[in-house]
Amino acid sequence: MTDTPTLTFAFMDPPFETGRTATFFRLLDICARRGYHIKVFAYEGAVALPFSQQKPHANAVHGRDASEENHPLPKDWIAALTEEAERNGGSLNWVNCGLCVDERGVNAAIDGVSRGSPADFWKLAAASTNSLVIPTR
Amino acid sequence: MKALQIVEAAYRGTIEEQDDTILWLSHAMKGVGADLTVALRGNAVNYAVKGQAAGGLTFGNWHQTQPPDIEQDLTSLMEKGIQVYVVEVDLRHRGIPTDKLVTGVGLLSFDDFVDLIEDSDRIWHW
Amino acid sequence: MSFPEYSMHKYLLIESRDPYESGDAEFIPNLATNLARKGKEVTILLVQNGVLPARAKAARGELQNALEAGVIVLADSFSLRERGIADSDIVSTIRAVLLDVVVDAMADGTKTIWH
Numbered sequence: 001m002t003d004t005p006t007l008t009f010a011f012m013d014p015p016f017e018t019g020r021t022a023t024f025f026r027l028l029d030i031c032a033r034r035g036y037h038i039k040v041f042a043y044e045g046a047v048a049l050p051f052s053q054q055k056p057h058a059n060a061v062h063g064r065d066a067s068e069e070n071h072p073l074p075k076d077w078i079a080a081l082t083e084e085a086e087r088n089g090g091s092l093n094w095v096n097c098g099l100c101v102d103e104r105g106v107n108a109a110i111d112g113v114s115r116g117s118p119a120d121f122w123k124l125a126a127a128s129t130n131s132l133v134i135p136t137r
Numbered sequence: 138m139k140a141l142q143i144v145e146a147a148y149r150g151t152i153e154e155q156d157d158t159i160l161w162l163s164h165a166m167k168g169v170g171a172d173l174t175v176a177l178r179g180n181a182v183n184y185a186v187k188g189q190a191a192g193g194l195t196f197g198n199w200h201q202t203q204p205p206d207i208e209q210d211l212t213s214l215m216e217k218g219i220q221v222y223v224v225e226v227d228l229r230h231r232g233i234p235t236d237k238l239v240t241g242v243g244l245l246s247f248d249d250f251v252d253l254i255e256d257s258d259r260i261w262h263w
Numbered sequence: 264m265s266f267p268e269y270s271m272h273k274y275l276l277i278e279s280r281d282p283y284e285s286g287d288a289e290f291i292p293n294l295a296t297n298l299a300r301k302g303k304e305v306t307i308l309l310v311q312n313g314v315l316p317a318r319a320k321a322a323r324g325e326l327q328n329a330l331e332a333g334v335i336v337l338a339d340s341f342s343l344r345e346r347g348i349a350d351s352d353i354v355s356t357i358r359a360v361l362l363d364v365v366v367d368a369m370a371d372g373t374k375t376i377w378h
Contacts, residue, residue: 005370010261019311020279023362026341030366044150044158118165125259126138130369133261134377135159137146145287179287251297254374262376 006037008128010121012136014045015074024134025077032081035088039128041121047096049074050113051106075110082112095120139172141257145179151205159263160210167217178224185223185242186233208239215241224250273304275368275375278313282324291378292325295334308364309338319354330356
């Protein structure tokens with residue numbers, strides 16, 4: 001029987017600033033649908049991705065209210081992918097770099113997100129099938 | 138597991154963070170026994186230049202008391218046993234003479250850089 | 264042209280930058296070409312704006328050299344569609360694929376680098 005892969009990702013970008021964020025979440029989605037064990041080390045700006053106080057808004061330019069706009073909130077993506085991974089026998093373990101959280105004041109993260117340090121990135125990567133760093137620019 | 142930290146992005150948030158956050162990350166990982174090598178390429182080859190000075194910044198009555206000291210950070214990494222290299226062709230493109238480099242930083246031809254990639258288990262490009 | 268299964272390739276180099284905006288666009292094709300010349304199995308996957316040189320009449324710079332050196336070059340189908348690049352617009356030497364290739368490669372232990 002083949003072991004379920006465990007893949008670790010390091011990501012750095014904050015919400016809403018770059019195309020890398022959507023690509024990163026697309027990768028997580030593929031992993032989640034396959035029931036892989038996913039480890040994310042969120043570094044620097046990426047610690048804001050699971051910030052629980054993100055709020056959707058309307059879009060007056062397009063004449064859509066908040067409900068119609070259904071504005072993406074990364075915290076919801078993380079929650080959905082966590083559920084998806086678990087539904088398929090896998091897991092999503094999201095670790096925020098603690099000092100990065102503190103300096104940005106985004107301490108209120110959604111349930112399931114843990115606080116860690118660079119040591120965790122090394123430990124997660126060392127215990128994984130493979131790892132990928134997606135840096136910011 | 139041997140990991141190669143390739144640092145390309147340079148002077149990105151270094152004033153606000155008072156560090157290059159990838160060199161800082163490397164320090165921290167070394168502290169838990171990580172087997173790391175650092176290769177500076179692209180604009181990050183400038184990190185190996187002696188004489189960088191980012192001090193003296195003020196905003197109103199706020200004064201930066203701990204400016205980044207990239208040169209010292211590289212020296213510290215090497216003192217901790219992490220080999221630091223620069224990719225020579227990127228130095229050349231930027232007109233940086235090798236006698237301006239921090240002591241101990243190794244030079245890599247592109248061919249040697251590729252060999253280093255081949256010899257590493259994980260390649261993390263920042 | 265037939266394409267070997269990507270999982271057989273030892274290196275997957277993900278290029279998210281394009282040669283029109285980025286001053287560092289030579290790096291991945293040069294790295295790929297060097298690895299290929301050393302006998303390594305290398306695939307470049309273009310994602311995001313990195314797919315812009317996939318158009319048949321685009322200036323591809325060093326990416327063209329990598330293709331000529333035998334490096335497999337793939338392009339993320341979503342990134343292509345997002346930019347209105349139809350399959351018929353792509354140069355024949357580049358293949359559109361699903362992003363799954365990244366996860367396949369990682370699960371297979373392929374050294375995977377994002378640029």
